[in-house]
Amino acid sequence: MVTTSEHLNPKHVAIWRVTQLIPLGKVATYGQVADLAGLPGRARMVGKALGLVPESGWQGNNVPWYRVINSQGRISLPVGSDAFERQRQSLMEEGVIVNNGRIALKTFLWQPALSELLFDLDY
DNA sequence: GCCCTGACTCTCA
């Protein structure tokens, strides 16, 4: 069992679960993840939650936090920072092109079909 | 409760 006595915020967990649905090679925006997690208007909370993702993943699966970017299609981390570089590299490794911290949403934004959501996010 | 902070977002110039 995971004896991590961390104070798990159920909202953070909901955010991690939605993040795990973002397919490899695609990205989603903070606002998009917030909406799908049932937390409209809380995009800033998504950033907070992703910063707290357990290194070991969640429920046996990894949480691709690096697939979440801002609505402008840009990486929302301090340019040049360690975290920024990790995100940029992770995305590039799976085929997402990052130019000067910018990603073409036209090409890489995750646009799930309603049927897909109904299946994964058991309502 | 008030004030401030932040991996956000929208609007407008």
Add this chain to the structure above:
DNA sequence: CTGAGAGCCAGGG
């Protein structure tokens, strides 16, 4: 496209 401003909502002090 870029920047400033305002709006937004949890958390923490």
